[in-house]
Amino acid sequence: MLTSPTATPAAPVAPATPDRVLTGDRPTGPLHLGHYFGTLRNRVRLQNEGVDLFLVIPDYQVLTDRDVAEHLGEHVEGLVLDYLAAGVDADRATIFTHSAVPALNQLLLPFLSLVSVAELGRNPTVKDEIAHSRQAAVSGLMYTYPAHQAADILFCKATLVPVGRDQEPHLELTRTIARRFNERYGPVFPEPRTLLSEAPLLLGTDGTKMSKSRANSLVLKATSDETARLIRGAKTDATRLISYDPEHRPEVSNLVLLAALCQDRDPHEVAAEIGTGGAAALKATVTEAVNTYFAPLRARRAEYAQDLGHVRQLLREGNRRANEVAEKTLTEVREAMGTTY
Known part of the structure; x- marks a missing residue:
């Protein structure tokens, strides 16, 4: 029923692992049928075709549009359960949480130095999130959101990122950050391509977007x-x-x-x-x-769900693998920037 996703051409400017995909979901509640037919089913297909799949659970990003992260542990475990139930194989895919990979988050600082405040502020997704924010006042984290997503993608040198058309500006900024870093410090990061899916948009029971x-x-x-x-x-x-x-x-x-x-x-x-x-x-x-x-x-x-201990162990193993990749990338970044003291 769904047409195959297509990738926009973009030649990487630095060595990268072939066919590595980075995607994920914020742990703000259980996944629904829109997620399944829009992304989950396609992730499992990519995994089964041999793609190196990285699934990030961006727990830090929960705070971009809300004052507190309620029930965070429960939501994280729920996402892992949904992934496993849908067919994600934790032995072949790397499932990890934002907060458990310090080296990934350290990339945020040099990445922020590569973009202007104006570039961050005019990102259409950020503007929309600000308009619908649950916070009394928008925090600085909202403006760093695109750069943080770039760190999610580039830490593992993902070559393909599945996005909807509304998320394309985020990936374009990620390409900009990768390109500017490479021009300023030397070739470290690939410029990831967009993996667009023609999956249908499912409406919720009230006739608006399922959310x-x-x-x-x-x-x-x-x-x-x-x-x-x-x-x-x-x-x-x-x-x-x-x-x-x-x-x-x-x-x-x-x-x-x-x-x-x-x-x-x-x-x-x-x-x-x-x-x-x-x-x-x-x-x-x-x-x-x-x-x-x-x-x-x-x-x-x-x-x-009957063995959450096993689920947590799978997540710990995914965090371990993600940390190995992130530490290697951060070492390359430090060497390129000359900060290996």
Whole structure:
């Protein structure tokens, strides 16, 4: 159902590990179906094709748009459970947390010296985050957010970064930082390419973008009964004939698309099969499709959740591997900058 992602061409200017991907999710709550069909499923595909996959859980970045990081440990463990349940193999992928890799975070200081305050301030993602910030006053961390993301990407010399189009400015700034560092100090970092996915945007139950912060999402760990209840409350329209028309019937079409993704079918075919059954038949179809598709994932997640000690050990091992990579990169940076005292 999903088209293959395409990468924009960009020749690296420094040696890099071939086919290394860096991506991740902020630990602010459980992942939902939008995450799964938008990124998670594709990450597992890349891993299974032999790509060196790095998954960062940026716990420090939780503080960019909120005053405190509530339930942080619980959310971090929840993300690891979601990753494992979706098929990420901790023996082949490196799952790690921001705060556990000091050498990564040390890159932030030289990186900030390579960009201007104006460049950071006009980043469209930063501007949008500031507009929707939960903080009484925006902290300095918000402005360093793009440079911190650059450190996430460049510490492991990632060559490909999966992003949506709204995140492209962040990656462009990362390329700028890599290029300026190489020009000023010598070739250390590759300029990573954008890995764009044509994955569909799934709406939440209220008809707006599915989001962890909007209480409108179908989370991966939901039970079948919870899923049924949430889908019953999803917004539709008054037209009884079900059709797939995202432009004119976004809420109905979103539910049709969700069923189609779970059944690996064309959404027009799904809509035609429901016909004049109306919203009730549509929601019943979606509920069955979602619960059938995600039953194995939920079972795996529940199994992993019974041994959180093992999950924490996998995370510690990922942190160890990330630290090895980060220390090596930081040594190269110090040698290039002449700060090996």
